[in-house]
Amino acid sequence: MEFRHATVLRQEVARLLSPEEGALVLDGTLGAGGHAEALLERGAAVLGLDRDPRALVAARARLERFGDRFAAVQASFSQARRVLDERGIEAVDGLVLDLGVSSPQVDEASRGFSFSKPGPLDMRMGDQGETAGELLERLDEAELERLLREYGEEPFARRIARALKAAPSAPQTTRELADLVARAIPRKAWPKSIHPATRTFQALRIAVNRELDELDAVLASLPALLKRGGRAAIISFHSLEDRRVKQAFRDLEGHCT
DSSP, rough: OOOOOTTTTHHHHHOOOOOOOOOOOEEEEESSHHHHHHHHTTTTTTEESOHHHHHHHHHHHHHHHGGGGGEEEEOGGGHHHHHHTTOOOOOOEEEEEOSSOOHHHHGGGOOOTTTOOOOOOOSSSSSSOOOOOHHHHSSSHHHHHHHHHHEEEEOTHHHHHHHHHSSSSSOOOOOHHHHHHHHOOOOGOOOSOTTTHHHHHHHHHHHHTHHHHHHHHHHHHHHEEEEEEEEEEEEEHHHHHHHHHHHHHHHHTOOOO
C-alpha cells in the first residue's frame, strides 16, 4: 500500500514557523512529508524524523527534488537531541510535531491500528518493540484496567479488563478485540458517535508506542533544541496530549524568547 497522508494544517504550520531562507526546521513526525514539503518550499532546510521505515521511504521519494536541504532519519522525536548531536547541530530554528497515528498506518490492516479492518494486534508505529497483542497477554487485570482508564479515559475500564482477561483465549486480531470490548460494555452505554472499542484501541496504541512518554521527553527538551527566538508548532488530537502541550508551553512562558 502506498504511504499517502492528507497533511493537517499544512500551510498554517508553515506560516506559524515562517522560516527564513536557509533556516533549519526539525520535523519530528515526518510521515509522508507534507509539513516538510511546505517548509522546504519556503526555503528552509528540514531534518525529518520518523519511527516508521515506510514513511521514510515515501517522504524521501516525495522530497528528493530539494536535494541536500532535506534529510530523514529513522528515530522517534524523543531522540531528537541524539540525532542533532550526531550531526553536529547545536539547535534548530523551528520544530513541528503532528502527534498521533497517521492515516496510512490506520488504513493498512496489517498494522493493527483499526477495529474496522481485521488485522493482527500490532499497533506499533515503527518496526521494533512489543505489539499490542503481546502487551495484552503480559498485563494482569489490574494493570490493564489502569492502562485503559489512564490512556483511554474509558469509563468501563474495569469491565473491559475483566472481560479480556477472562476470555478463553487472548484476542489475536483487531476484530476479535473490538468484539470482546463491545460485549463488555452495556449496549445502552455505547457511545453514539464512536465505536465502543475506540477508547480501548487508543489506550493500547498509546501504551505500545509510549506516546505520552515520548511527548513529555521532547517537551522537556524544547529549550535545548530550539535556538533563541525559535518556534515550535505541535498539533495534538486528544486531551491527554493537549493538556501536556499547553502546560509545557505555559511553563516555558517567560523563559524562552
